[in-house]
Amino acid sequence: MGRTPEPSADRQVETHAPAAFAFLDRLVQQASLLGAEHGAQAVLADELNRLGFDLEWISIDPGICNEPDAGVPTVSYEGRRVLVGRRGDWSSTGRYRSLLINGHLDVVPVGSSEQWSAEPFRPTYTPDGRLIGRGAGDMKAGFAMVTLALDALGVTCPQSHEWPLCVVGAIEEECTGNGTLASIRAQVIADGVLLPEPTALAISLSGIGVLWIDVVAKGSSRHAGESDGVNALDALGPIIRGLERLSAELNRDAQPAGADRRETYRVNVGLLRAGDWHSNVPGEARMGIRFGFPSNWTLEESENCIREQISAIAAADAWLCRHPPVVSLAGLRATGYTMSEQDEFVGTFAQAHRETHGASPVMTGFDSTTDARFYRNRLDLPTLCYGPTAHGIHAPDEAVELRSIVDGARTLTRAIPAWIQ
């Protein structure tokens, strides 16, 4: 067994694929929505245990929200922890470079379940080789890709059990990032960080800034038959339109995000609640907005920008100037991040991909965020996202192409030894 285990590893990846798919099936069965992540973490814990990892559960201190880059939690952290698995020789003798693999087990809500062709948490397989299920693509398949590669390497490179590997099973990636942040505060770090997010086997090196904002507008509630009510929904209208104008302006001057693309900042009214009775004029309307910002802005700049824009909208509106909307942050407070394409870590993965697939990987970035930002912005660690091909992320019938898990694992059987050894 030498430094070129590739052909044999490819065969081992194929051999172990059914087991990896079964692991993914078990993961998808766990409805690991916000606050209910433990079941999926337990499935991952079993798998890591089988692979010889030592497990650790890291608590999330409620005081984490005082960290300058923490998200704003909306659910208690009591009994909710981050799973960390560690394997191999972590002594600082310089023999190996360590690798941290960070994935999240939390999934976003299913939305309208009748828009799904299958039960969101009952894995369903399509004739063209996809697994449908909430979280299948984002990002449970990434864990299967990693464990599949480790199983293959376990056969082709028995010494791989000595390699300093760490797997983080995070929570709240989708809403705060505080799970990964807690693990970093607990010194769970390494020489390089892979996030097997669904990139369709591209290498993603950047993310934009993202803020979640809650806006509550007041109306003047009345019987619907009366003349002098003010519908709080109408009060929200100018705010939505104003934020859309702001977003359009930001996009006009968007940051470059690589050789052939620019960042795109989207504003999304992700939830809206108003009223509770057909014949009552709603006296209050609440909306939850996701706002994308340039990656070179600080959190302070982003927050100020949003607040100033809403204040300006309110000042110019006859109703809102007397009934100013209440703006608060809830959830993501994410700054943008970038990673150089020239970095050796990136080069290692690009080369492994090339060797495996016969072509250079696409180098890209997200017009959203990932937990990679903490490793980049806090620690300047080499960090990239590389993972399977997903469809309908955050949408009904979210799915992953099972073949892409195998293809990604084949890359990893080359990239991991190349980085570590």
Add this chain to the structure above:
Amino acid sequence: MGRTPEPSADRQVETHAPAAFAFLDRLVQQASLLGAEHGAQAVLADELNRLGFDLEWISIDPGICNEPDAGVPTVSYEGRRVLVGRRGDWSSTGRYRSLLINGHLDVVPVGSSEQWSAEPFRPTYTPDGRLIGRGAGDMKAGFAMVTLALDALGVTCPQSHEWPLCVVGAIEEECTGNGTLASIRAQVIADGVLLPEPTALAISLSGIGVLWIDVVAKGSSRHAGESDGVNALDALGPIIRGLERLSAELNRDAQPAGADRRETYRVNVGLLRAGDWHSNVPGEARMGIRFGFPSNWTLEESENCIREQISAIAAADAWLCRHPPVVSLAGLRATGYTMSEQDEFVGTFAQAHRETHGASPVMTGFDSTTDARFYRNRLDLPTLCYGPTAHGIHAPDEAVELRSIVDGARTLTRAIPAWIQ
């Protein structure tokens, strides 16, 4: 004791007012929201019992929704009944004309409780003589006005206990009318019908048509960072605007609703729900609309009008034409109703008001509906609304002027004997 007990009755009304206010206080303490009406009915039952009424509880057959003028129920009728109290001589000897007093004990939701200056179901008194509480005005105070008049008449006209009186304590007036409808199907009727709704001591003789419509629009859910999502909220926009245009058209040609006023038809988005995650594009948005129609339209005309308008909006919209919104009726299916000012029943109440207050009552109508429609449209019974002065109906800090309860009761001590005897 002769046919003119007025001055003495006025004194008795004043004497019994504190007890009537205490009864109202007990009624308001009962949070008789949709599905939870029984507590308030029990308070009324005790009061009717004290006044010598025989009580009956009328079940609501789930099949009631097949009646052509029934509302569309949203809550099971199991264990929910209509209270009927009956007193006096109901033999058909022609000695007396009977009177039915119909009120509803259900109240609408409180909306944003932080917009209240007091707990909505903890009666609170203001220095200027108002009682604040959800349902205080609409229409629990009407019951207090009636029992106050009956207490006074019990002293000044002992024979009043022989008068054929019936009190209906209805439920679901605010959303279907099916409580009153069930009582009518059980033959709870009389020669004249008073609804002590809050009219500020005006006589209200008409109501417009009102439909409740639920509209569900589809979007195309995505991760908020992706380009090809369609926000279901944006899909609702053209529908809301189209219904507002329709309403404006109807108002241009509004029906006369009496000598000096025309009907007004308002469209109200009373509730809206979309999405559940800031970073997901909502794939579905639901809104509940209250739509006012001309009082001379049939239910079929109204329903067709709404459905055709929404179909036309959808046909003209690039997204909606391929993803037609789902329209359903839930709740009120109310046709308009009118009552002639020249009717003897109306004249009796007008004369009693004049004698009591020294001026003719305002004759008006509602730009909304009441359960009066069933007595008018099904049975052609003389029916009117006359009751206390309320503020903020369906709004935060709903209140009733306590003095108006006394003033209204004074009118009733003249109107009731004048009608019955």
